[in-house]
Amino acid sequence: MYDLLIVGGGPAAMSCGMVIGSASEKPYIKGKKMGMIAYTKTSDLKAAVLNNLYGVALGVKGKELVEKELEHLKSFSALEQLEQEAITAVVAKDDYYEVKTQNNTYEAKNVVLAIGHSEKIANIEGLESYIVAHEKSLPGVKKSALKNTDLVVREGLYAAGLTSGCASQAVIAAGTGADVAVQLMTKWNDGVFDHHHDK
Ligand SMILES: Cc1cc2nc3c(=O)[nH]c(=O)nc-3n(C[C@H](O)[C@H](O)[C@H](O)COP(=O)(O)OP(=O)(O)OC[C@H]3O[C@@H](n4cnc5c(N)ncnc54)[C@H](O)[C@@H]3O)c2cc1C
Numbered sequence: 001m002y003d004l005l006i007v008g009g010g011p012a013a014m015s016c017g018m019v020i021g022s023a024s025e026k027p028y029i030k031g032k033k034m035g036m037i038a039y040t041k042t043s044d045l046k047a048a049v050l051n052n053l054y055g056v057a058l059g060v061k062g063k064e065l066v067e068k069e070l071e072h073l074k075s076f077s078a079l080e081q082l083e084q085e086a087i088t089a090v091v092a093k094d095d096y097y098e099v100k101t102q103n104n105t106y107e108a109k110n111v112v113l114a115i116g117h118s119e120k121i122a123n124i125e126g127l128e129s130y131i132v133a134h135e136k137s138l139p140g141v142k143k144s145a146l147k148n149t150d151l152v153v154r155e156g157l158y159a160a161g162l163t164s165g166c167a168s169q170a171v172i173a174a175g176t177g178a179d180v181a182v183q184l185m186t187k188w189n190d191g192v193f194d195h196h197h198d199k
Contacts, residue, residue, distance in 0.1 A: 001107045003032040004184060005099055006079075007087055008114030009040030011170045012161025012177035014069045016112050019181035021076025023196035028188045035080040035106065037087065037099075038073065040066050042116060044162070045170055053170050062170075082106070087115070089125035090157070097157065100125075110156045110187075112180050114173075117143040117162035130154075136167040151180050158183070 006017050017036050023029055040046070048062035056065060074081060082104070089100035090111060099106045115121055121144050122131045130153050134143035145165035146153050153159050158180045161173035185194045 001033065001096065001109065002035050003108070003188075004034040004110045004112070005097075005106055005108035006034075006036040006112045006114070007039070007099065008043075008112075008116070008161065008163075009038040009066065009070070009084065010043035010045050010114060010116065010161060011069075011174040012114035012163070013038065013112065014073055014177065015174040016114065016160055016177035016181045017073050017076065017079050018069075019178045019196060020184060021073065021079040022198060023181075023185060024076060024078035026185070026189075026194070026196070028190075029078070029185070032078075032188070033080075034078060035082045035108070036073070037082050037084065037101070037106075038070055039084045039086055040070065041084075041086075042118070044116065044168065048170070050170070087124060091126045092154070092157070095156070097126075110158070110184060112158045112160055112177075112184075113146065113153075113163050114160040114177055115163050117145055117165075117168075119144045121146070121163065132165070134162070134165055136165060151176060151183065 045062035050060045085101045091098040096109045097111045117134045130146040132147045134145040137143040146159040148159045160177040160180045
């Protein structure tokens with residue numbers, strides 16, 4: 001049973017993983033079982049040339065950034081990197097979720113979905129009742145999101161990045177992923193707010 005499963009391979013999922021991974025020595029995180037399905041295949045970022053992303057040099061190719069950040073994530077050994085594959089189901093059980101892929105089934109108490117805004121997310125079993133139109137899309141473009149309140153879809157299920165309905169700028173998507181990480185830290189810290197800074 002995972003305490004946390006992060007799904008996605010774009011800026012939102014990776015930022016969530018980086019914040020929680022960097023904080024893993026905190027007493028309330030130490031020993032928690034955390035995993036990530038960093039399936040990068042269809043990240044929108046891979047098509048970008050970046051001239052406006054904070055902390056990233058002018059002209060960097062999104063595809064190269066995705067690969068670099070995946071290596072960065074691997075330095076956080078408390079966050080297990082699982083097989084990179086698409087999820088097909090997120091089934092709510094009593095107090096955990098069953099997350100299925102073609103090859104694996106994972107059980108997790110908390111699941112972060114940062115799986116983009118394609119209308120295909122409606123095909124993932126268990127998400128049907130949370131699908132809404134992505135309101136911050138360009139006119140005439142049909143995209144989907146998961147209905148949420150402050151990134152919480154339901155107890156233990158979080159949406160980040162485009163999946164949460166945010167505007168498509170990488171820094172905004174990344175910020176929502178980091179926000180979910182802080183929410184989880186606070187939850188595990190018995191509701192006392194916490195964040196993580198290294199000095
Ligand atoms: C052509 C183009 C140019 C862009 N240029 C810029 C720019 O200059 N500046 C800027 O700030 N932003 C730019 N963007 C937008 C930016 O790429 C997005 O805002 C950002 O990638 C959103 O991050 P995300 O993590 O929410 O989603 P994504 O990066 O789309 O990541 C979603 C992830 O979910 C994974 N996934 C999907 N389905 C599943 C599934 N079933 N199971 C598991 N994983 C799944 C995907 O493989 C992907 O890794 C551009 C986008 C495009 C398309």
